[in-house]
Amino acid sequence: MTRHGALYQDIVPYTSRYYDKGKFGRMFANLPAFAQDSPKVREALKDIGKKGGIMDAKDDLAKPPAELITNADLQVNNPNAPVMTAGMTFLGQFIDHDVTFDPTSSLERQIDPEFVENFRTPTLALDNVYGSGPGASPHLYDASDGQGIKFLIEPLGLKGKENIEKFDLPRNTQNTALIGDPRNDENLIVSQLHLLFLRFHNVLVDAVRVKYPSKNPGEVFREAQELVRWHYQWLLLHEFLPQLCGEQVVNDVLNNGRKFYSWHNAPYIPVEFSVAAYRFGHSQVRPSYRANFGITSAPNPAPFFATIFDFNADHHSPDPNDLRGGKRAPRRFIDWHTFFNLGDGSTRPNKLIDTKLSSPLFQLLGFAGGDVISLASRNLLRQLTFSLPSGQRVAHAMRMKPLEDDVFEDLKGYKVNFEKSTPLWFYILKEAEVQHMGIRLGDVGARIITEVFVGLLEGDNSSFLTQNPFWKPCLDCWEPYRTGKHFTIADLVRIAEGKVSIKL
Template identity: 55%
Template sequence: MVVLGGFGLLSTAQATGAAPPPDPALTGNFGRMFRNLPPFAPPTDAVRDALMDLGRPGGIMDANDDLAAGPVALITDPNLQLINRNNPTHTAGVTFFGQFLDHDMTFDQRSRLGFPTQPIISQNARTPIFDLDSVYAGGPGGNPELYDPADPIKFLIESGGQYEDLPRDPINHVAIIGDPRNDENMMIAGMHAAFLLFHNHAVDLVRSENPGIPDNDAYVQAQRLTVWHYEWMILHEFLPHIVGQPVIDDVLTNGRHFYNPLHNEAFIPVEYQITYRFGHSMVRPSYRAVPMYARTKGSTQ
């Protein structure tokens, strides 16, 4: 997480009227979308204490779920959902697909929580576009450990249990994937496994329609098909739930209004890093899930 100027959106130099730092010009770093926006509040102890109070147990952000009632009752008993109600239009998958998208766009491995960090010098380990680099990583050449030695343009995928699972180290069961965060919970691990399987089926499709196609060409076409389907889901399934169809139609018709990268070099705005965390509030107190694999170790249940 990138923290700027205490709890403001700009650095101390910008807040005091000093010359702002140069705009991000290198793809791979975070940046700012609203480069002249003043801080919301000064980084005082009182402001910090107020923000901490927002998130304290029993505070205004606490849903006060009766966790002692157990996971099944929290799903099936409407009387336990009077305050923390289910979203009538969102399935559980919307939340975790949103987490999957975030992992495909951002990965800040250097900033330290609680320490102010300038976004223009904070490196983003992910590409700032929806290209599934969290899945494909460096490809068969750059990350051969992710791919099947028997068919190197297909991903490794396990099925030691009843359902597909991420490939894992046989000793410590750590997932062998392009982004370790995609094994943080069972739902996102299953989603990552689904994309591995989709790509492998896309390879089969490309080969069936193009007999004798070289492996490299088959890989590129399968990757493109997978990314296209992924982007279609974002535009037509996910975004209407989050921003609404009128906003999507306006952007597609009239273009972007605020996000204007210099030199056409894309970057992830730190404002996105902050606001997209609303997704944390979408997590339900419990979920009904089909186990992905029959083993005692693996991703968090």
Template identity: 50%
Template structure:
């Protein structure tokens, strides 16, 4: 059974060896922990308000490189290029099925036995709930505080609800506005769509691949079932608002009790909950999304995407499984694409969730490890997967250029500010070829991936990555006057579990309650 672990598995470098190896770098630290808090944490994070509809910073640290250097942009483009040091070099010619059934074909792209494949897309769904940058130019230094975040910076499912049935009636069932509108893709549920197949949902990114559109549809059904549940129990008054609160709180519970322990470790979750946030400390009621989170640390999930997936067990016309690459250029322009891109409708385009979450039937599959190797299909994104619709189409290149956009500090300097051992040059020999001192002053996104690889065997985040992600998630909930963690921290889930009873709630329970689970589909 897949589970979270707080202890890093064995790897080529032991934690003791790591601590010994960073001695020289740690000795160069010029800030004491007290000075780090006083000088490195920004005033925005430390207490002055950063507008919730803008991005901001946690750390007041100089950028990882000299942005005036004429060759820096090209160095980052080379670092993230197809076939380069970050490319897992998956043998795509083997086809989508063999890359799943024969993992030895991709020795650079290891499976993560601690997490199921669905955690990747739950993470993407959550990301879209928190942050959407539609205006800042890629690779051009921009002040975060002047850059709008078009999502609300809270775990409130605004990507699902929009402004509610009065403000955004197009998302809701006209004959029962307390419920969402859904349509059928032929065999099972699909998002409502325009004639051009674009989804009628608040955030178009939730239709960029089949898994994320399937998860969005599952949440629509989950809400509708909660409405039915409340009505059956005699709910009076505004049933929509009562259902929305139930859905949000159960979703937030899953994040705190299932998602976070898997991606940062239960020990870090416990430390933040018991001892408080040390670095993400915005003024009460003034949540904001820090660029260290949005532009780097929370992009760890890109490393967990598999080249291909089994979308379902019996989607094809002959009742065989539908396998596909996450993205495949051959799918461009096809009505029923061969890959798993979104913005399409066909009978086989639904998700069999037993591949993605553990229903105890032996069908679940894992995601990939958090490391510095990215699945090859992500180096050639279709334009529908890029909200701005512009080049480059290699996701790692886009992530690295985002460090220039936000004038991001190096991972090493943030590690020193946080007070954890910093990875140093010897951990990044592959970056020497790109110059600009990148092995000793590494872009934060790449640093977080390497940190997870070295300290946690790729099973979860560690050090800087775990601290940033954990504090932001928990902080957003603690600062939200409508969250269960702020309003009623002793609250326990009230909806039934698939195994019976109440008091806990996991993704398999949500999918079962929404009736998109294997049993409801006769699988």
């Protein structure tokens, strides 16, 4: 199973402002690092992010997973968010895997982002789903019909809520998922989200065939692929970003342009985005989830509740009592009613964006003895490894008022000046907490993320924003009370799972 929080190779940093396609780079190349690398600074970062430390929500993992969801007394240090649903956390993870992939790893020395290869094309084009297409990645596609333009999926032979037939990703004999990005099998939820996009593509292939019976298989594939990509880009721009960053910020960037993210030849991925701002989602992860409501096609269906990761679970078990990926078993499927608003009142929220992370994330799976296994500590060490500027410096560079020192009171005891020169990731989490009560990102975080995503769409000649900025989704919204509203992830779920028939 791919490890969460794997890091990067190291080379002494440069600070130029222009980058080649496929590289990571810097938005604020002229700003100094938030701290000099020293044993004292490293130990402080590890301590801030350690299990039981100031970032640990201290969830009582001895309690049953269902009780962590239903008992408000167990959520005092880790409150729910009132707006974003639990599934948006994993949609965010899926989007991240679409634009960035670097298989190298190190915690030690400083890195020049320009020399860290991004093995994912920096576009929102679903490279993580399509691979290199049917010709170069035939193992992803189903050749049983002689055309090989639909994705392979594996029926589980059972039904979940609403009698929806359930599937799994295709796997080899060792349960390794045959998909375009191994990270999308890291946990059950993102694994099943990847599956949703496979099924969405397959539905659209069938719809294109009906509308254009004379098109050859290659033409059908390209038409369906464009529809999938554009609907995905639309929901990112019109649902995900407004909820996360605020409509005002999104509209300002769309209408008045980007101010801080630019490139010379082609878009790149800024480390201020990938290593700091876009790691907001780690704060939204719940300690446990209701994966499904049980196998409804079997007698006495029982819901499957589990923690996101259980460090003590038997990793050799074919069906461990957590939501790790890389496993196939009858109960390991997702009913999306918990994760997105499908209209039946079953939806659960994610956690607030703040400086607390759910406790399972402080003991990551799959790392060797002696490795730092706390996700928070690993994220903080990344700030040093990549020589990222402080949140205060970035706020000044953006002509924004930085947070006051006193909001970082819990950092003063480390005596390394973090209250005045705060690691960017920690600053962005605190900013959301202070400015918007953790409901959405604050000034710096929202601006970085919005500018990068809008920039990636504007820099991609095949995106809907470049090809046809007035395009709107051609697939109807399934919810009758939302007539005239925009296409959302809930619509994609209903279409992919066959609850809504479509006609192009």
